[in-house]
Amino acid sequence: MQKYTTLILVGLIVVLAAALTGVLIFLKNQPTQERAFQPLVEIQPMEPDSEKWGVNFPNQYTTFLKTKTNNIDTTYAGASQFSWLERDPRQVLLFAGYPFSKDYNDDRGHVNALEDVRATKRLNLNLDDPKRTPGTCYSCKSSNNPALWNELGMEDYDKMSFVELGEKIDQSIGCANCHEAGTMRLIVTNPALEEALTAQGKDWETFTRQEMRTVVCANCHVEYYFAGEGKYLTFPWANGTDVYSIIEFYENIGFKDWDYPEAGTPMLKAQHPEFEFFTADSTHFNAGVSCSDCHMPYVRDGAAKFSSHDVHSPLLNPELACGQCHTDTEYVVRRVFVIQEQVATTKIATEDAILDAINALQVAAADPNADSALLDQARTWHRKAQYLWDFVSAENSTGFHNPEYALKILADSTNYARQAQMLAAQSIDDTSLLATGTFDQGSIP
Ligand code: HEC
Ligand code: HEC
Ligand code: HEC
Ligand code: HEC
Numbered sequence: 479m480q481k482y483t484t485l486i487l488v489g490l491i492v493v494l495a496a497a498l499t500g501v502l503i504f505l506k507n508q509p510t511q512e513r514a515f516q517p518l519v520e521i522q523p524m525e526p527d528s529e530k531w532g533v534n535f536p537n538q539y540t541t542f543l544k545t546k547t548n549n550i551d552t553t554y555a556g557a558s559q560f561s562w563l564e565r566d567p568r569q570v571l572l573f574a575g576y577p578f579s580k581d582y583n584d585d586r587g588h589v590n591a592l593e594d595v596r597a598t599k600r601l602n603l604n605l606d607d608p609k610r611t612p613g614t615c616y617s618c619k620s621s622n623n624p625a626l627w628n629e630l631g632m633e634d635y636d637k638m639s640f641v642e643l644g645e646k647i648d649q650s651i652g653c654a655n656c657h658e659a660g661t662m663r664l665i666v667t668n669p670a671l672e673e674a675l676t677a678q679g680k681d682w683e684t685f686t687r688q689e690m691r692t693v694v695c696a697n698c699h700v701e702y703y704f705a706g707e708g709k710y711l712t713f714p715w716a717n718g719t720d721v722y723s724i725i726e727f728y729e730n731i732g733f734k735d736w737d738y739p740e741a742g743t744p745m746l747k748a749q750h751p752e753f754e755f756f757t758a759d760s761t762h763f764n765a766g767v768s769c770s771d772c773h774m775p776y777v778r779d780g781a782a783k784f785s786s787h788d789v790h791s792p793l794l795n796p797e798l799a800c801g802q803c804h805t806d807t808e809y810v811v812r813r814v815f816v817i818q819e820q821v822a823t824t825k826i827a828t829e830d831a832i833l834d835a836i837n838a839l840q841v842a843a844a845d846p847n848a849d850s851a852l853l854d855q856a857r858t859w860h861r862k863a864q865y866l867w868d869f870v871s872a873e874n875s876t877g878f879h880n881p882e883y884a885l886k887i888l889a890d891s892t893n894y895a896r897q898a899q900m901l902a903a904q905s906i907d908d909t910s911l912l913a914t915g916t917f918d919q920g921s922i923p
Contacts, residue, residue, distance in 0.1 A: 545587025821877030
């Protein structure tokens, strides 16, 4: 009898233990979200309307909506949409002959993207002009895109004009730009990113979750250009994603965005290469930190823990953004300011060097007796100097994402600009063109 009782007891314990293990495994495999909410509505694949997703995920949705009204500035960034041209008038000259010399505002939160792209004075809405703004400019501004790319294919999407395509677009950035409906996993939605990764032999479907917490931002926060007549969205990553490989890529295909007035240099404009800049061996990237760690930290609402979708400058909430890893938040924030101040000051010195080069080039180019070989060499340096500078300048962290890299790039840029200036001076044998500090605020149109 005793034997049976023991057996029954042991059996019961085994069954209970198995049941408990089962329950624990089940709970562990449930995403945080589903523990708090049961999906209330079914979301169609690539659903553009974020409000519909918001029914199932109110915490993510309400924090996401905050990006609309956020307008707090930090020392070098933030979200008030201040004008870079007013803050740093050198840029009016650095972009002379190109729409960025007319209108260049700081970025703001994701919900404003559609409104802001439609408001910029850089647009050319004249349908008869071959230089009219292409539809491709919507690629990073709207959650309508994944469905449109699926329906039209990216090639036909990019061939449309901004005006034509605009009729199909009514949503700003939203859930469908980053998530797969149903599973809610992070995905690559931009075909140009998929193509660039594939060309490097990479398959994002095999990336870890932590890798995707950075790669999902590369759907948009990257350098790109429009290839050919069809304005096909392309990432210049064929030789690698560091700035030197990107320049080499543009050299090989002979690409230019515009010609610098009176200097005759074929110029390149850098976009917002946060992904390329951060992933170029920065301390945080090498330590396995992702964009989302700093820009979408976990927050709590009662029992629910979720990723804040109020994406903005981490300097507005350093306790959450940095405090999860750093015990001394005040110290690391002070470090940010030291780094940014260094980069911002060096950047202005680089701009002065490029403006000296432009000044020399314009004088030399106007001289019919100039040595054209030297002048062309000077233009090559000018083109590279400006792109290197712009890569750091258009990157939105004022160097913080990768401080050493920023300073190295600016040092190279300054060096190239001085070479350009020297060669231009040599081309007409005029040593007065070696003068530095030629920038004059009064010369701004
Ligand atoms: C270690 C933390 C950290 C990581 C990782 C990080 N950032 Fe940042 N980011 C910052 C800080 C700090 C700033 C500077 C904010 C400021 O000047 O107000 C910044 C600035 C920015 C800005 C400009 C913000 C504004 O207010 O205009 C953008 C855009 C941005 N980061 C995107 C990214 C992307 C995309 C990635 C990944 C490729 C990334 N960040 C990785 C900390 C981080
Ligand atoms: C679908 C394209 C897209 C994706 C994906 C995207 N961004 Fe953005 N992001 C933008 C655009 C466009 C802006 C500027 C909007 C404006 O100025 O109206 C922006 C602005 C920002 C800003 C500046 C906000 C401010 O307050 O000034 C930060 C920071 C930022 N993004 C970080 C990220 C991070 C981190 C990721 C990845 C988790 C990411 N973004 C993914 C397109 C995107
Ligand atoms: C710019 C890209 C981006 C956009 C837009 C975006 N998300 Fe996310 N979302 C993320 C990232 C990054 C995470 C963190 C994922 C992880 O850690 O695996 C996340 C996580 C989530 C999660 C998982 C739980 C959590 O909070 O970590 C849910 C649910 C979610 N998002 C819902 C939404 C909804 C709803 C929208 C639209 C209102 C939305 N997201 C828009 C990038 C985005
Ligand atoms: C997910 C973890 C994580 C987050 C979030 C994070 N950091 Fe870090 N940070 C690290 C690690 C890891 C290192 C490298 C430490 C080391 O190697 O000693 C580091 C290093 C640093 C350094 C020293 C860099 C250097 O080159 O020596 C600074 C400054 C810094 N972080 C600032 C910040 C700021 C500011 C934030 C918030 C905007 C932040 N970090 C957010 C993990 C993080």
